[in-house]
Amino acid sequence: MGFIRGKGRPKKEKKPTPMDLLKLEIAEELGLADKIKREGWGALTSAESGRIGGIITQRAKRGLIDLDALRESK
Incomplete structure (x- = not known):
């Protein structure tokens, strides 16, 4: 029987x-x-x-x- 990684664990909310x-916004x-x-980004x-x-x-x-500024500000 295989183990499915992450199953049953709640996802951590990360700061956007x-x-x-x-x-x-777009x-x-x-x-x-x-x-x-409702369904998450994966539903797109x-x-x-x-x-x-x-x-x-x-x-x-x-x-x-400014894409560079957006990428750098994490």
Whole structure:
């Protein structure tokens, strides 16, 4: 009988990073925030996740956000 790692253990709540907050803000704009809050980030389709990433990239190219600063502030 195999052991399934992590089964039965509650997940630790971690403090959201600035990048997490940005992703959630964009998800709200796309109408995905309820799905994420209810089922978690893993419930998103690859198209939905890609759309969020694409918007982050667009905003970075326009100079609206600083990706380096977001990545460094953990």
